Amino acid sequence: MAKFKNIEEKIFIALMRLSTGIIVFALLLIVFSIIYKGLPSLSWEMLTQTPKGGFYFGKEGGILNAIIGSLYLSAGATLVAFVIGFPVALFMNVYLIKYKRFVQMVRFFLDLLWGVPSIVYGAFGFTLMIFFGMKTSLLAGIVTVSLFIIPIMVRAMDEVIKTVPIGLLEASYSLGATRSEAAYKIVLRQCFPGIITAILLSFGRAIGDAAAVLFTTGYTDHIPTSLGQPSATLPLSIFFQLGSPIAEVQNRAYASAVVLTIIILIISILSRYFSKRYEKHRINF
Amino acid sequence: MQKVKIDVRNLNLTIGKQQILKDVNVQIPDKKITVILGPSGCGKTTLLKSLNRLIDLYPEMKVTGSIMLDDIDILHTKEDITEIRKKMGLLSQRPYPLPMNIYKNITFGLRISGRRKKRNLMKRVEHYLKQANLWDELKDRLKDPASCLSIGQQQRLCLARGLAVDPEIILADEPTSALDPISSTAIEEKFLELKDYYTIVVVTHSLQQARRIADHVIFMYLGEVVEQGPAKEFFENPIEERTKAYLKGLFS
Numbered sequence: 001m002a003k004f005k006n007i008e009e010k011i012f013i014a015l016m017r018l019s020t021g022i023i024v025f026a027l028l029l030i031v032f033s034i035i036y037k038g039l040p041s042l043s044w045e046m047l048t049q050t051p052k053g054g055f056y057f058g059k060e061g062g063i064l065n066a067i068i069g070s071l072y073l074s075a076g077a078t079l080v081a082f083v084i085g086f087p088v089a090l091f092m093n094v095y096l097i098k099y100k101r102f103v104q105m106v107r108f109f110l111d112l113l114w115g116v117p118s119i120v121y122g123a124f125g126f127t128l129m130i131f132f133g134m135k136t137s138l139l140a141g142i143v144t145v146s147l148f149i150i151p152i153m154v155r156a157m158d159e160v161i162k163t164v165p166i167g168l169l170e171a172s173y174s175l176g177a178t179r180s181e182a183a184y185k186i187v188l189r190q191c192f193p194g195i196i197t198a199i200l201l202s203f204g205r206a207i208g209d210a211a212a213v214l215f216t217t218g219y220t221d222h223i224p225t226s227l228g229q230p231s232a233t234l235p236l237s238i239f240f241q242l243g244s245p246i247a248e249v250q251n252r253a254y255a256s257a258v259v260l261t262i263i264i265l266i267i268s269i270l271s272r273y274f275s276k277r278y279e280k281h282r283i284n285f
Numbered sequence: 286m287q288k289v290k291i292d293v294r295n296l297n298l299t300i301g302k303q304q305i306l307k308d309v310n311v312q313i314p315d316k317k318i319t320v321i322l323g324p325s326g327c328g329k330t331t332l333l334k335s336l337n338r339l340i341d342l343y344p345e346m347k348v349t350g351s352i353m354l355d356d357i358d359i360l361h362t363k364e365d366i367t368e369i370r371k372k373m374g375l376l377s378q379r380p381y382p383l384p385m386n387i388y389k390n391i392t393f394g395l396r397i398s399g400r401r402k403k404r405n406l407m408k409r410v411e412h413y414l415k416q417a418n419l420w421d422e423l424k425d426r427l428k429d430p431a432s433c434l435s436i437g438q439q440q441r442l443c444l445a446r447g448l449a450v451d452p453e454i455i456l457a458d459e460p461t462s463a464l465d466p467i468s469s470t471a472i473e474e475k476f477l478e479l480k481d482y483y484t485i486v487v488v489t490h491s492l493q494q495a496r497r498i499a500d501h502v503i504f505m506y507l508g509e510v511v512e513q514g515p516a517k518e519f520f521e522n523p524i525e526e527r528t529k530a531y532l533k534g535l536f537s
Contacts, residue, residue, distance in 0.1 A: 100344045170339050171381040171443070175394035175450055176371035185397070190384040281384045281430045 038254030058248040069231035074206035077145035089157035113151035119211035139227040141217030160194030193275035210235035290315040296350035323505035374447025380439035382431035394450035417445035437468030
């Protein structure tokens, strides 16, 4: 019997190793193939210039329009989503703590919204734009993308905030804290690293999404100077360049993908750094 | 009998369909240690949490009856509940330090009630850390996060933090159950020192602890108050059969 259990244990360990290996291998393969194809085309010119005439035929120019456009768009959308989503997550877990069933229902709907494909948000944003008589613009993109990432932001924060033990709330109330003081002074501090992670996750989704911005933000070779102008974005830039029959342009698509990956990497390193500073105050219950 | 600080009348409490407290009537004397004693799951903690209305946090709870604190019925008062809660310091089963440094942990309650003068705050921190016998250990570490303290230190920090907001009452829910024997003794001795200034209510399932610190005992069993009275009479001449059985250790 004991022998059988040993074999069982070994089989499961082997399986877990195998699946971990597959995931790590897939990740390395993606990163490697992007870098392999993209790096040779990646130049300083590409990072610092907007497309010149003939850029999409392999002539000079760069993707600065898409880099800046993507940063504007995702920063804007993440900010809007945070301003709306963070109070929702606190409200669910501090003010509504007594109404478990209602909160469960809210979670269920947020999960449904999380599951809706981004193209559907894109189409919805498009109808909104028509209704308000707007043209494709950075603003329309920010609104659409923030709608798309709010459920992600709220649920990611909610998962962290709900791990705060009720005893910590009891302790703050016993010291005379109101509910908003408990939420913004205690729960926020306790969950700070997790909240940063939630913001990062949402930002990553925002900057990486092509479908929601396709109809709403449009595409242009210029760097937008106001919210009312359309804007290029990195995913669409990749999409358009990859669709070209010219090999050099296709390689630039991979170079754009490298840029996108590096932006996400920089942002996660920065957020790690900032959340570390608060990590030491977190109480491990 | 001495002055009554908290007077609980006909308190019934249900969670969903389960009745947790059945017609509880108890009087908690002023500036004494009252011990709520009883086996696990008898409603002791729920009774304690009713006293400062922390039961507001729990779903599907229905409460009837009244809890008079001095002259206010805290279950039905229109007064601000945070003001009432501030009169009662809470020490829970395991310490819940706030996610900030030691100094801020103690001054949190003061700062949110608008007392922000640096010099006064520092004086109070020193005073209350001394009260909790922590000053010598921590005076050079005030900027360290509270999370790095040992559990026994954390519990004493919670006591200091609770005392710093000038409560009239200390509610303690099995405050020593997660602590080592030395820290437990420190907390018990602290209660004995503090009882001249505060009304202290301690929930415990330890008969020995009750014997050591109680002035007044409330014995609960399955949501009912079986017997209550001054500690001496309770331990020497219990009236109820169930109390006698419990004191003999026939069940626990």
